[in-house]
Amino acid sequence: MESVGSLPDIRQERVAESIAEEAEVDQELARPPYIHAILAGGIGGLTGDMLMHSLDTVKTRQQGDPHMPPKYTSMGNTYYTIWRQEGIRRGLYGGVQPAFVGSFLGTCAFFGTYEWSKRLMIDYGVAPSVSYFTAGLFADLAAAPVYVPSEVLKTRLQLQGRHNNPFFNSGYNYRSTLDAARTIARTEGFGALFYGYKATLWRDLPFSALQFAFYEEERELAKQYMGSKDIGLALEILTAASAGGMAGVITTPLDVVKTRIQTQQPNTSSTPASTLKSTLSPSSTSKHSTSAKFSKTSPYSNRPISTSGPSTTLKAHGAATLDTSSVIRGLRLIYQTEGLWGCFRGVGPRAVWTSVQSGTMLVLYQTLLRYFEQMSNEGSAV
Template structure:
């Protein structure tokens, strides 16, 4: 994101505006038409100008950052759509990580085709989709609400370094969202690994007939704490991922604006907030998510195996709850190939999911902020 302001897809009109270089969000609530009132007298005009200037500064200070409710709704919507589009590829990634000993899942495209042919679309590639959606909207909403709020406090109130604020806000935003997505992540990964009910093509050690049946069986047989199994491993993966993703995203946005020459300068003579071309909107989000996804793949491998492993299969079992020891075990037994199993689909998944989510977030946020979408 450019340091000068938050870019948005321009859905309606372009409003020329000057921004402070450290306030990334444009004012949403300013009037769309200029005042036509002329000066009354030199004295009154000066007083009026000073008053209007103070009012404008106050209004701008209040509107540089999005409404928290709008952030939550836009973030929840963007996250849900992004997760929905990429769920099938996430299933392939889960098979590669949780069943790395099965040759037919070793390559991404052949694995995708195999799962589709053997198990179908709904119960195969989209196995665990219902569980994923249980956590997708609320966790994304809480994340963006927390991220935007902390970003405003860090930059506006404390004047902290922007990159540090982006890293910290992404880290803490994901921590706040984890209470919603960790239990559903356990359900999702098990159902993805299992595939279709009574699956004759792959024995995962699990056989749930539905998401609700999975909840019942887990609580009854293994206890409710199992729904939070791998919590530490999930946080160890997702907190750095979100911190890196949004730090990269903000920096790539800044570079994109510099490249296009749109609103890239930090002086008061910068061009109007025209926004980035759609191609760059998608590219910045994809690059941020993809790069963060590659870096955090080893912890994703450990998380997936911790949440899906059982003694009824021949897969590598992680005996320790220590993340570092588990990483060492995977490396000792399977090398870098094991640590980065599923990196291909994870890279594609995080790239596309990130670009779609962030694009829809900004578009929806803009529509809510300008009144194009009204909440009754």
């Protein structure tokens, strides 16, 4: 009788042991080899960025147009104008070469660092949500030295379009990516390739931290809902896109002030309103003039570099002019003069861009990890 009565207890113990073993196996499967994580991240990030490159070019033309009134206005009008006048390869996909290299190397560094720091913190007993958030910060710090120079080159080439462009005068006229790098280093110094480094981190660090915190938590909820570690393609897309979209919306104010700082006119705060139009005229002092016209004494030297995502369109003529290079002071000024909506200018396009880019990158990341795992298992079986 005692042995019969103990049977339910034995079954419960075996079920508990089985659950523990499955959890242990699942945890190990969630930790792919670093080379798999690096390659999957690099390919996923590259695909997402290349998919959205034309939208990024539209954003750059809208934000960097030195003409008054601006040539490029709405997103659809800008797309059509660039495509009709300059074509796809040299127009909408201008600057794709540095974007290709920077995206792949940057995301390789990002995902390698993310996986390493996340695992280290979890192994030391740090709460998973905190580990995901902090790992996103470390990953962006590791990727920035590669990512920022490629963004500087990409943005200038996107703004320029084709060499000797007869349809748009940006102030730049590089023959190629290599010529752009050499010219910038020779005329402005090597440090100019890292212009916007601090401002980029101000926006990208919280974005990546929030994106991966949301993504990892949403994936855990999806696994619980499905009762399996394989949540299916629909939930993969939903979790990835929603995580990127939410992070993009939350960090929009940082993206707005970053764009304003990097595209502002130097010393415009003291410029009389009656002379503003002539000051901004391309025939006089264009904010996309060559390096010889840059003021070396201005703390926010006049450079047409914007390494932000396609989130804020060309500001209205009545928008606040920032006479500071401080992100905090810039945010305060925009809020005081334009209100809360001014801080979230362009939140719609930014939400779309980050959702599509993040969805593509993270879904491909998980898909490639499973593919690499399958290939490894087949290779070991042989």
